[in-house]
Amino acid sequence: MVVRFLPVGGPERKAPVPPRDNLAEVVELRSRLVPEETPDAEPAPDLGDPREQAMRRLARSAQSVTEIERFLRGKGHQPEAIEPVVREFLDRGYLDDLALAKAQTGILRERKRMSTRIIERTLNERGIPREFIGIALAEFDPEGxxxxxxxxxxxxxxxxxxxxxxxxxxxxxxxxxxxxxxxxxxxxxxxxxxxxxxxxx
Structure with a gap:
């Protein structure tokens, strides 16, 4: 036989439940004690010096303005980084679309025996302005x-x-x-x- 003793004071009573009004305050306090983890921001990639990259490109072969711009964009550089390089190279004569058009026309016409149509298409694909293409062709074929x-x-x-x-x-x-x-x-x-x-x- 099991004998159960009741506590003094009458029937068994449940422990009083504390008011729930202060729970929000407890949650807020814990959030202050344990800071939220935030992912570290990824560092910006090092794209390199656009001027040095352009110089190395020109050292390998002559380039048009458009070709240098395409090349630097392909390296991830933005227009604000490309424009100063192009301006400097134009001022220094490192880039000269008219001279390039004349040189390439001479090679394609006299050495490779290309037609005018092929020369125009080739220079146009390199981004050389049509005005410069026309001048170059007229210089090598003044009578047409x-x-x-x-x-x-x-x-x-x-x-x-x-x-x-x-x-x-x-x-x-x-x-x-x-x-x-x-x-x-x-x-x-x-x-x-x-x-x-x-x-x-």
């Missing part, structure tokens, strides 16, 4: 009739290297070669045949 000369020279130069091919194959490859340099029209086939005849002699 230089295209036929370049076409014939390109055909003769290439035909000399096709002596081991049969005539049909040589003609087909020569026409394709001239087309890749931007030459087209009905005269291309006739000039290709003339060049092959001359090489055969």
């Amino acid at each position: 009739d230089d295209e036929d000369r370049v076409l014939r020279e390109a055909a003769r130069d290439r035909a000399r290297k096709m002596g081991s091919l049969d005539r049909a194959t040589a003609e087909r490859r020569l026409i394709a070669f001239l087309a890749r340099r931007g030459f087209g029209g009905s005269s291309v086939r006739d000039i290709a045949r003339e060049a092959l005849d001359e090489a055969a002699r």
Whole structure:
């Protein structure tokens, strides 16, 4: 048999529940004692010196203003960092779109025997203003009739290297070669045949 003794004072009473009005105050106090953890801000990436990067780029090859701007943007630099570099390089003559247009026109026209259409497209892709492209082309072709000369020279130069091919194959490859340099029209086939005849002699 189990005997249970009741506390003096009558039936069992529950301990008094403290008022809940002060709970918010306790929560607020704890929040002050334990500060919230905040993630550390990531440091800004080191993009490097845009001027030094541009100088190294120019040391490898001549660049247009547009090409340098594209290059520095690709490195992550913002316009406010790029513009001073471009202004300085223009003032110092490190960047000169007109001189670049003339130099590239000479290479593409006289050494690689490219057509005017290919030269225009190439310089335009490099971001050189159309005004400078026009000046450069006019300097190398002041009369506007230089295209036929370049076409014939390109055909003769290439035909000399096709002596081991049969005539049909040589003609087909020569026409394709001239087309890749931007030459087209009905005269291309006739000039290709003339060049092959001359090489055969």
